[in-house]
Amino acid sequence: MKQVTLLESGSLLADGRQPAAPYLHAPATIAVMMRWVMLALIPATLLGFYQFGWPAILLFLVTVGSALLAEAVALALAGKPLRLTLQDGSALLCGWLLALTLPPWAPWWIGVLGAFLAIIVAKQVFGGIGQNLFNPAMVARVALLISFPLEMTLFTAPQPLFSATAPDFLQSLGITFAGASVDAYTGATLLGHLKTELARGVAVSELLPQGVSWWQFGMGAESGSLGETSALLLLLGGLLLLYKRIISWVIPLALLVGVTLPALLAYLLDAERFLSPLTHLLSGGVMLTAFFIATDPVTSPVTRRGQILFAFGCGLLLWIIRTFAGYPEGAAFAVLLMNAFTPLIDHYLKPRIYGRDRHGEPLRYAAGGEP
Amino acid sequence: MFTSLWHRTFSHGVHPPEEKATTAALPIRRMPFSPRIVVPLSQHFGAAAKALVHKGQELVRGEPIAAADGFMSVPMHAPVTGIVEGVELTPSARGPKTEAIIIRSHLAASQQVMYEGDLDWQQATPEELIWQIQQSGMVGLGGAGFPSHVKLKIPAEYTVDTLVVNGCECEPYLTTDHRLMLERSDDLLLGIRIAMRISGAKRAIIGVEDNKMDAVAALRQTIGNDKTISVGVVRSKYPQGAEKLLLKVLTGREVPSGGFPFQVGVVVNNVATLALIGNLLPRRRGLIERIITIAGPGVKKPGNYLIPLGTPIRFALEHAGYFGDASRLILGGPMMGNTAASLDVPITKPVSALLVFDKAAKASEAQPISPCIYCGRCLDACPVHLNPAHLGRLAAKRQYATMANEFHLNDCFECGSCSYVCPANIPLVQYFRIAKSINRERAR
Numbered sequence: 001m002k003q004v005t006l007l008e009s010g011s012l013l014a015d016g017r018q019p020a021a022p023y024l025h026a027p028a029t030i031a032v033m034m035r036w037v038m039l040a041l042i043p044a045t046l047l048g049f050y051q052f053g054w055p056a057i058l059l060f061l062v063t064v065g066s067a068l069l070a071e072a073v074a075l076a077l078a079g080k081p082l083r084l085t086l087q088d089g090s091a092l093l094c095g096w097l098l099a100l101t102l103p104p105w106a107p108w109w110i111g112v113l114g115a116f117l118a119i120i121v122a123k124q125v126f127g128g129i130g131q132n133l134f135n136p137a138m139v140a141r142v143a144l145l146i147s148f149p150l151e152m153t154l155f156t157a158p159q160p161l162f163s164a165t166a167p168d169f170l171q172s173l174g175i176t177f178a179g180a181s182v183d184a185y186t187g188a189t190l191l192g193h194l195k196t197e198l199a200r201g202v203a204v205s206e207l208l209p210q211g212v213s214w215w216q217f218g219m220g221a222e223s224g225s226l227g228e229t230s231a232l233l234l235l236l237g238g239l240l241l242l243y244k245r246i247i248s249w250v251i252p253l254a255l256l257v258g259v260t261l262p263a264l265l266a267y268l269l270d271a272e273r274f275l276s277p278l279t280h281l282l283s284g285g286v287m288l289t290a291f292f293i294a295t296d297p298v299t300s301p302v303t304r305r306g307q308i309l310f311a312f313g314c315g316l317l318l319w320i321i322r323t324f325a326g327y328p329e330g331a332a333f334a335v336l337l338m339n340a341f342t343p344l345i346d347h348y349l350k351p352r353i354y355g356r357d358r359h360g361e362p363l364r365y366a367a368g369g370e371p
Numbered sequence: 372m373f374t375s376l377w378h379r380t381f382s383h384g385v386h387p388p389e390e391k392a393t394t395a396a397l398p399i400r401r402m403p404f405s406p407r408i409v410v411p412l413s414q415h416f417g418a419a420a421k422a423l424v425h426k427g428q429e430l431v432r433g434e435p436i437a438a439a440d441g442f443m444s445v446p447m448h449a450p451v452t453g454i455v456e457g458v459e460l461t462p463s464a465r466g467p468k469t470e471a472i473i474i475r476s477h478l479a480a481s482q483q484v485m486y487e488g489d490l491d492w493q494q495a496t497p498e499e500l501i502w503q504i505q506q507s508g509m510v511g512l513g514g515a516g517f518p519s520h521v522k523l524k525i526p527a528e529y530t531v532d533t534l535v536v537n538g539c540e541c542e543p544y545l546t547t548d549h550r551l552m553l554e555r556s557d558d559l560l561l562g563i564r565i566a567m568r569i570s571g572a573k574r575a576i577i578g579v580e581d582n583k584m585d586a587v588a589a590l591r592q593t594i595g596n597d598k599t600i601s602v603g604v605v606r607s608k609y610p611q612g613a614e615k616l617l618l619k620v621l622t623g624r625e626v627p628s629g630g631f632p633f634q635v636g637v638v639v640n641n642v643a644t645l646a647l648i649g650n651l652l653p654r655r656r657g658l659i660e661r662i663i664t665i666a667g668p669g670v671k672k673p674g675n676y677l678i679p680l681g682t683p684i685r686f687a688l689e690h691a692g693y694f695g696d697a698s699r700l701i702l703g704g705p706m707m708g709n710t711a712a713s714l715d716v717p718i719t720k721p722v723s724a725l726l727v728f729d730k731a732a733k734a735s736e737a738q739p740i741s742p743c744i745y746c747g748r749c750l751d752a753c754p755v756h757l758n759p760a761h762l763g764r765l766a767a768k769r770q771y772a773t774m775a776n777e778f779h780l781n782d783c784f785e786c787g788s789c790s791y792v793c794p795a796n797i798p799l800v801q802y803f804r805i806a807k808s809i810n811r812e813r814a815r
Binding site: 026 | 385388543615616619626628629630699701705706707709710726738739742743744745746747748750751754755756757758760779782787790791792794795796798800801804
């Protein structure tokens with residue numbers, strides 16, 4: 001009876017590791033979720049690399065590396081275990097998302113400073129993963145934008161890798177690390193251009209790029225942030241996350257509706273002063289925000305109704321900032337503003353509990369009869 | 372199997388892998404008698420039974436061996452013809468030793484049930500039927516072990532119009548109710564009619580998940596054109612079999628927090644319980660055996676076994692066979708079951724399954740715990756619409772009273788959906804069980 005001996009060893013019995021039910025667990029863990037999000041970002045990131053060449057790749061590596069370093073330093077200072085937290089991928093993803101929102105030829109210290117702002121100031125100071133009120137990548141982006149408006153708004157027109165006009169690797173090292181001038185390459189983003197010209201009273205129909213199809217535009221033919229230029233590839237990644245149920249449809253949809261609805265109303269009122277909803281959706285950071293930023297579990301509300309309110313607010317604020325405020329793009333500001341409301345939303349939009357009314361009192365029925 | 376969106380269901384819940392295909396296709400088989408049978412005197416919710424036998428006494432299968440101690444208690448019957456070895460303290464599944472009657476089986480005996488009589492249930496009064504159910508030792512076989520006669524006795528100030536029959540069997544791996552609905556639908560229908568007579572219910576609805584459409588067809592055929600009994604197909608989702616959720620799906624009524632189904636005119640019973648009532652009551656027999664699923668990746672001969680109550684787990688496992696890398700034993704379903712403290716503990720009335728996991732299955736459950744990222748997946752899983760994330764944070768701060776008073780901890784019925792989905796592997800429902808038991812201790 002050899003098998004009984006194995007049983008007697010106690011391995012079949014309660015062993016303290018999992019003292020109680022449930023004995024099953026869904027496959028998605030934090031690390032798995034983070035990995036899927038990164039996988040979904042790869043197409044748009046690779047396109048950014050291709051479009052903006054070596055400087056973009058160098059800036060990306062610097063930013064992501066700094067984020068990991070910052071996380072390690074903070075964990076070591078706090079005396080927390082390094083491996084478990086670094087392995088969950090949250091710092092890597094945070095650095096990644098930040099890098100995608102930076103001007104692709106920004107100098108190295110923008111990436112380093114941004115990563116440290118995101119990880120140390122916006123995340124670890126609050127107590128690490130799960131404790132932060134604001135989206136770390138967006139905090140860093142807004143801090144950089146306000147502190148270094150010049151570097152953060154110096155965009156380059158696409159210089160595809162290995163094309164005649166693209167800088168080679170050595171020149172790229174100069175651009176990213178030695179402050180070499182990039183003036184010859186600069187080109188305003190669509191939103192930035194429109195903002196300036198609309199303020200001068202020029203009509204929209206005279207401003208929109210001629211000869212560029214919506215398809216080319218959606219695939220990223222314009223200048224812009226490192227990973228934000230291709231709305232369609234970001235949408236593709238977002239759909240992958242929806243399909244794998246890493247994110248729910250609630251936040252992306254509500255955010256896109258939040259942008260589209262006011263944009264459509266304004267566009268119908270005066271098409272010469274307001275951009276069309278499609279222009280809004282395909283330009284700037286809308287897709288990245290809808291599928292990858294606003295869906296951050298930590299800084300978004302927990303209930304479905306709360307998520308709808310939060311994401312619609314993000315979209316609406318984004319449109320308001322783009323349309324009426326001084327900045328051409330409002331995604332980061334919109335997300336941070338709504339992040340501030342998240343605890344309030346969670347407090348007020350609680351679901352009704354089974355067997356209780358909206359106020360939390362037990363349901364009452366007349367005794368002995370039909371309810 | 373695909374679940375259909377047009378079948379009714381509750382909001383929230385989870386979809387663990389079903390793992391039912393292997394055993395659902397196999398007919399119920401009888402397990403042989405173990406040479407040693409252990410009948411604990413407390414296998415149910417309520418007062419322990421009082422032993423009626425002494426050491427050395429010869430027993431015939433089906434004979435009463437312990438009497439109910441008051442209304443909130445049930446008697447025990449001899450699961451086997453044999454001789455009493457003693458009434459001793461023996462290990463129970465949860466650990467502490469409890470008193471049990473130990474029987475050495477006469478393996479050569481005919482094992483015929485001699486103790487029986489006749490009962491014309493259509494002539495008997497509800498009170499007589501309730502008394503007879505108590506005499507049969509019936510308890511809820513779905514897992515709670517609540518005495519059936521107590522559940523069917525409706526307080527005088529309430530009237531019940533609907534009997535909800537729970538055939539959901541939403542726990543993964545378990546297929547006893549499925550097989551029973553296929554093979555014993557006559558017993559079930561008789562049990563339903565008896566329960567309707569006792570409770571005064573005018574109609575009965577059998578709730579069955581849509582992963583058992585063959586059982587639905589079998590039941591509908593047996594029901595024929597009896598308009599008072601119907602089958603309600605519900606979506607396959609965990610924990611669809613929780614009685615308060617099921618009755619809401621089938622009747623639209625919602626049991627008040629802390630209340631009972633009879634407050635909304637409903638009484639809920641499990642199909643296994645009612646099928647056994649239908650089988651035992653007309654013959655005035657006692658509960659001496661039940662069907663359990665023995666399954667899991669570590670089992671060689673998975674299936675549904677008709678097993679004498681009191682059979683030691685070791686005997687059942689050896690009979691079904693298990694692989695060398697078997698590394699986890701669960702009594703009941705994987706979502707709400709328990710581990711066993713010893714292999715000498717017997718199968719008792721509420722045990723619906725023996726599951727054996729291998730190393731691979733066990734490895735997938737043991738993950739390091741990360742901090743909560745407030746993703747809200749537990750809120751989307753909780754069928755009661757609690758906020759497990761917040762409750763978990765309060766539990767970490769040991770604010771147990773706040774959990775109960777302000778965040779309705781006591782509405783949690785411990786289905787484990789929150790722990791199942793938590794991407795941070797936080798053992799939420801385990802925290803909640805601890806919090807509840809500490810609150811109970813403090814209330815004393």
